[in-house]
Amino acid sequence: MRKLLAVLVPLALLLGIPTTNAVASEDAQAPATIHNVTFVNQTGQTIWIGAAVNADSSVNMSGLPTLANGQSATVTIPEGAWPYHWRGKFFGRQGCTGQSGSTFKCAVGDCGPYADRCTLGEQPTSLAEFNFDQNDGLAPWYNVSYVNAFSLPITIRANNAQGGPPECETMGCAENLLPYCPQVNKRVGTNGTTPYCLNLDRDNKTAYSNALSSRCPKAYAWSKQDAEGGNQTVRQCRNCSGFTVTFHGV
Structure with missing residues (x-):
């Protein structure tokens, strides 16, 4: 994918779509819309929600939920303060054990010693990515990314959406893609049991990206997939x- 979480420009510019281009000042009135994200756990296991942000999004999120199978929880996106945007990603940490703040560690998606927030860059995992930019009239932008790895199936559905397809479409897929993981990409977590599929070459089309894209075209499987004609990634x-954001079972 086109570095959604590393660049400092709206996704609309990356895709060649015009944006509002309005630049707010520190005194400007923030637009009224503040968005929520609800996480649903349908994995059959407990997951710990992790989050990370772009370098230009100053507010990383804490108080993230731990969800037993069947549970859900909602968080409010911190997009209302200057500079009126939040660009980042969410993921499900798996196989976590230990005491939060000291010995806490996850077999897949580990991002530091806290159960409710991330303090380190996450290990490769499935991602739900968002660009909440209140200065971009086309935002929010969203996508599911398996560019780094496939660990859990993810779907993203817009709530109370006003707009017909392809705008506001549900992205990702509920299908378990681990059975289609090439042998060379198969991995297990640090606990020796939790499986995931690791992308060994995120910037090129490979057997990994071909296998995942053929089953789930509405998710990124390699970093430049959004440049392919007819792609359905964002x-x-x-x-x-x-x-x-629903995490499905494997």
């Missing part, structure tokens, strides 16, 4: 109250 939803 969507935007100008009018919605937020999103539901």
Whole structure:
């Protein structure tokens, strides 16, 4: 994917789509819409929600939920303060053990010693990525990324959306893609049991990206997939109250 989480420009510019280009000042009134993201756990196991942000998004999130199978929880995106955007990613940490703040560690998606927040860069995992930019009239932007790895199936659905397809479409897929993981990409977590599929070459088309894309075209499988003609990797939803991110089972 086109460095959604590393660049400092709106995704709309990366895709060649015009944006509002309005630049707010520190005294400007923030737009009223504040979005929520609801996480749903349908994995059959407990997951710990992790989050990380772009370098230009100053507010990393804490108080993230731990979800037993069947549970859900909602967080509010911190997009209302200057510079009126939040660009980042969420993921499900698996196989976590230990005491939060000291010995806490996850077999897949580990991102530091806390159960409710991340303090380190995460290990490769499935991602739900967002660009909440209140200065971009086409935002929010959203996508599912298996560019680094496939660990859990993810879907993203816009809540209370006003807009027809392809705007506000559900992205990702609920299908378990581990059975289609090439042998060379198969891995297990640090606990020796939790499986995932590691992308060994994120910037080129490979057997990994071909296998995953053929089963789940509405998710990134390699970093430049959004440049391919007819790709279905990214969507935007100008009018919605937020999103539901569902983690499915493997």
